[in-house]
Amino acid sequence: MIEGTVIKSTGSWYNVLLDEPTPEGDNTLRCRVAGKFRLDDMNLTNPIAVGDRVTVELETNNDEETGAIRGIADRRNYVVRQSPRRKHDLHLIASNVDQAILITTIVDPGVKLGFIDRFLLMTEPFGIPTTIVVNKADLYGAEEMETYEVIRTIYADIGYRVLLVSATTGRGIEELRAMMHGKRNLLSGQSGVGKSTLVNAVEPGLELRTGELSDYTGKGQHTTTFAELYQLSFGGELIDTPGIKTLGFNYLKPQDVAHNFREIFVVSEDCRFGGSCLHRTEPGCAVKESVEEGDDRVTDLRYYSYLQILEEVEGQNYWERRKV
Numbered sequence: 001m002i003e004g005t006v007i008k009s010t011g012s013w014y015n016v017l018l019d020e021p022t023p024e025g026d027n028t029l030r031c032r033v034a035g036k037f038r039l040d041d042m043n044l045t046n047p048i049a050v051g052d053r054v055t056v057e058l059e060t061n062n063d064e065e066t067g068a069i070r071g072i073a074d075r076r077n078y079v080v081r082q083s084p085r086r087k088h089d090l091h092l093i094a095s096n097v098d099q100a101i102l103i104t105t106i107v108d109p110g111v112k113l114g115f116i117d118r119f120l121l122m123t124e125p126f127g128i129p130t131t132i133v134v135n136k137a138d139l140y141g142a143e144e145m146e147t148y149e150v151i152r153t154i155y156a157d158i159g160y161r162v163l164l165v166s167a168t169t170g171r172g173i174e175e176l177r178a179m180m181h182g183k184r185n186l187l188s189g190q191s192g193v194g195k196s197t198l199v200n201a202v203e204p205g206l207e208l209r210t211g212e213l214s215d216y217t218g219k220g221q222h223t224t225t226f227a228e229l230y231q232l233s234f235g236g237e238l239i240d241t242p243g244i245k246t247l248g249f250n251y252l253k254p255q256d257v258a259h260n261f262r263e264i265f266v267v268s269e270d271c272r273f274g275g276s277c278l279h280r281t282e283p284g285c286a287v288k289e290s291v292e293e294g295d296d297r298v299t300d301l302r303y304y305s306y307l308q309i310l311e312e313v314e315g316q317n318y319w320e321r322r323k324v
Contacts, residue, residue: 001070004029006052007229014048016056016067017229023058024065031056034068045083048072049092050227050239051184077126079186082248090251094186094227094239100130101180103189103198106144108136111151115190117261117305118247120160124260125252128186130160133176135194137166154299158263167194167201177202177234184229184237191243199240203232249313254278257310263298264306278310279303 002022008015014031021027034057037047048054053073059066078095100123104111116132123130132155134148152162163179165172180202189195199206230238249257258278259265264287271277272284279287290298 002029002056002058002067004054004056005229006048006050006054008226009046009048009050009228010226011046014054014069016054016069018056022065026065029056029058029065029067031067031069034070037072043089045086045089045091047092049078049095050229051078051095051097053096077128079122079126079128080251081122081244082250084246084248087248087250093188093241096184097128097186097239098183100128100186100188101133101176102130103133103135103187103193103195105136105193106134106147106151107139109190109192111147112190113151113154113301114305114308115247116151116155117302118249118309119188119244121249121252121257121260121309122247124262125256131179132160132162133172133198134162134164135167135198137164137171138168154301157296158302165198167198170201173201180232180236180238182235184239186239186241188241188244190245193243195240195243199238203230203234203238205233206230206238249309250316252313254310254314257306257313261302261306263302267297280307280310 002018002020004016004018006014007017007028012032014033016029016031018027018029022029031054033047048069052075054069055071056067057070059068075095077097079093079097079100080090081093083089083091102116102119104116120130132151134151140148148164152164155162161179163172163176165176167173187195187199227239227241230240232238255276255278258268259275264279267287267290268275268277268279270286271279271282273282277285277287279285287298287303291300291303
């Protein structure tokens with residue numbers, strides 16, 4: 001038995017970086033899953049994630065040295081999402097992450113604050129620090145910079161780091177590199193935001209494949225097919241993930257949504273019904289009062305995102321929800 005870290009998931013096979021080489025001298029081994037693995041009784045489309053620590057048994061198939069994954073070590077955290085194809089199931093994105101970095105843009109494609117809020121709701125329940133990186137600064141004029149300042153103010157005021165960068169000009173790249181140093185970084189974003197180009201700017205030796213926006217739809221085209229972990233030359237690791245189009249939350253309950261919008265949770269201490277308030281029609285709701293009075297503790301943009309997600313979660317059938 002040999003231990004190692006899963007560095008790539010390709011569906012039915014996983015690449016594992018071994019702690020020590022095999023008798024054949026291989027440091028990386030292509031492995032299959034042996035046995036059934038579950039996560040908190042959830043239905044998973046994939047039982048193993050990039051970042052998992054695993055125990056591998058060596059095998060030989062047609063003169064090729066491969067491995068069988070026999071065990072998974074306890075995860076200190078993980079990132080999970082509702083499967084985009086099977087709404088009753090969940091998909092593991094990565095595990096044992098030090099921080100998440102969400103790449104977004106103001107234009108080309110246009111910014112979607114609702115998607116930012118959804119991504120934060122994916123990392124917040126697991127205590128994963130998240131930074132919002134706004135890319136393509138070289139394309140921004142005065143109007144776009146005003147939009148950026150609105151975004152920066154909204155999210156910085158509730159404790160998230162916001163960084164303006166340009167993979168083209170190099171603006172903010174050194175700051176981003178310093179922030180990633182020595183950590184396992186999960187990079188994600190919607191297609192077309194320049195994630196692969198940005199990764200290549202941070203670590204030129206990786207030479208990740210990049211893509212253009214679709215001329216027909218104006219949306220990004222996927223350039224990353226599977227999640228993969230890379231070693232960073234300046235120290236640390238990077239998990240590159242496929243571009244995300246949508247995020248659903250069949251594993252959350254309404255109260256989970258309320259408790260993981262940071263500022264809403266803080267202000268809820270002043271609600272008449274405290275942490276049980278869902279901040280819609282309840283009397284004495286401090287969150288609604290904050291939005292109506294415009295005191296900036298809870299912004300209307302975040303509040304409307306919250307209401308939309310809450311409605312979606314409540315609209316799902318009981319059997320569509322999965323406990324995390």
